Amino acid sequence: MDRSHEKGRLPPGQYVTGRLPVVHVGMIPPASLDGWDLRFFGLLMSPVTFTREEFLALPRREITADLHCVSTFSCLGLRWEGVPTRVLLTRIRPSPSARYVLVHADGGYSATLAVEDLQREDVLIADRLDGEPLSPEHGYPARLVVPHKYSMKSVKWVRAFEFTEDLRPGFWESRGYSVNADPFTEDRFAPGG
Numbered sequence: 001m002d003r004s005h006e007k008g009r010l011p012p013g014q015y016v017t018g019r020l021p022v023v024h025v026g027m028i029p030p031a032s033l034d035g036w037d038l039r040f041f042g043l044l045m046s047p048v049t050f051t052r053e054e055f056l057a058l059p060r061r062e063i064t065a066d067l068h069c070v071s072t073f074s075c076l077g078l079r080w081e082g083v084p085t086r087v088l089l090t091r092i093r094p095s096p097s098a099r100y101v102l103v104h105a106d107g108g109y110s111a112t113l114a115v116e117d118l119q120r121e122d123v124l125i126a127d128r129l130d131g132e133p134l135s136p137e138h139g140y141p142a143r144l145v146v147p148h149k150y151s152m153k154s155v156k157w158v159r160a161f162e163f164t165e166d167l168r169p170g171f172w173e174s175r176g177y178s179v180n181a182d183p184f185t186e187d188r189f190a191p192g193g
């Protein structure tokens with residue numbers, strides 16, 4: 001296995017930007033906690049919907065991670081705080097047939113991940129960034145943070161996780177971008193896409 005990337009923190013083809021840009025398609029959904037919930041559905045033994053209060057009562061952790069956009073900027077050393085998806089998986093218990101997760105956002109954006117991506121302990125549903133509550137442009141009330149993937153997988157304004165057996169392409173995956181999206185192998189585009 002090629003471990004050359006462990007020598008360098010910056011994935012190939014990326015440049016470092018000092019400030020985290022704001023990147024998304026469409027408009028920032030209106031920031032409201034009215035009726036906000038977080039839903040886990042599809043191929044699960046225990047599907048569940050968390051209210052805001054229930055979400056805030058879940059075990060939390062803080063991580064420091066780099067963000068790598070497929071458009072080639074990287075922002076290093078972001079401090080995220082939130083609920084690890086790994087903790088949630090023990091509660092919602094994906095069925096053995098569940099292989100993929102389609103992550104849904106307010107506003108219609110979505111992204112596809114493999115279930116095992118959510119097992120990593122540094123994957124968070126974050127509601128704080130660098131010691132402050134998340135701002136609306138960065139995903140308030142909550143966003144997914146998947147440090148080991150291009151940041152198109154770090155879905156802002158996240159509202160639901162849908163567990164499926166077959167791959168269901170999200171916003172960028174249906175436009176030719178990679179499901180795997182590993183920055184360190186520059187896996188930007190789907191094969192043949």
Ligand SMILES: Nc1nc2c(c(=O)[nH]1)N[C@H]1C(S)=C(S)[C@@H](COP(=O)(O)O)O[C@H]1N2
Pocket residue numbers: 020021022023024025026068069070105106107109137138139151152153154155156157
């Ligand atoms: N809901 C939503 N989340 C999204 C996107 C989007 O268009 N909509 N864009 C993704 C992309 S491509 C990037 S690079 C990051 C940017 O995060 P930032 O705006 O906090 O820097 O958000 C990701 N999450």
Ligand SMILES: [Mo]
Pocket residue numbers: 023068069070071151152
């Ligand atoms: Mo991006």
